[in-house]
Amino acid sequence: MPKYIYFHCLLFISLFFMSQNIWAKTIEFHLILENHVFIPSELKIPAYKKVKLIIHNKDNTAEEFDSFDLNREKVLFPNKKTTIFIGPLSSGQYEYFGEYNPGSARGVIIAEVINVN
């Protein structure tokens, strides 16, 4: 019997922390991929905060959002919106690119401490 109680307590605690994590309010930023170009190419976000990045791929082909600086990699399916969470980041510039069209699909995320809209 005590084993079940421990198990349920553990399950409850993990679900509680997961739910806190999943539904915690984060600031949203939007990126658009059109004609294999990310718009805007420079995106300013607050430093030391977790940010939700919503990327809308308006092209008719898939692309892969890739960033070595951010450790993020996600396929953007044609005409669909994709969400990626980034940060908390220290102040600085973080490059990203479209892996299938690295020549044109490029951009930079700038994490700043102040003056962020």
Place this chain on the structure above:
Amino acid sequence: MLINIVILFIKDLLPIFILLCLLKTCVAPNTLSSKNLYITLVLSLIGIITTFHLLPSMSELFGGVGIEVIQSIELLIIYLCLLFSSSYMVTQDKLTIIQSNLVIISTVLFTVINASQFIVFIDSYVVNSDSIKNIIVGLAIGFGICLSFSSLLYFLVHWLIKNKSRFIIYLIWALFLSGHISQVINLLQQVNITQSSGALWDTSNIVKDSSEYGHLLNTLFGYEASPSYEFVMLYALSLLLFFGYFILLSKRQYTVDSSKEKWHVL
């Protein structure tokens, strides 16, 4: 664009070549017979085609985190199956039927995860590209590099086996498995299922993630120039589990060997 095809080929498909090479040389040499390889190939092809068609719908599952959740579960299954099936490395006994089947299942899953992403790229590139020549040349170069690298690894592992450098082989296999299971953290962090505490250190000035060595080390051992605390913890935990299991196997093998010796004496 040619170089892009080569880079993606190496990034997505080299891990499959390395896995097959390690399985064939030291982990499960008896399992990968031509019949089993044929089964693995057919199942992988079915899996890749199915996943390629289902990927857009998968991405919308669980509120847009479907691919990450499914891939994380698959990576966990691969790690556990391959770890459980690594007993040959210690005991040198033929794998059981269950272990052989687990090796096949994990190889199929591993191939599907890596190759389906490459097929998405090829599909996207074929739609945009005017000439098919670039694709064929890129695929040929990528295939050549992967084949050459896995051949070199094949001979290196055989040389290590001959020299009885068991620990180095264990280490290569342990780092390969840990490198791939640790990717779960990056997948879950990017969809906010696990916390991200920022980079623990940064070795970009030594080996950049984007460099050729960075790609290679990432494929071999899951190298990351700026890993998060959670990534390092999972990496360490999986290494601990691996060596714990191997110590357990070695102790059991020692007991079996000593009881056999006693029987011989009697």
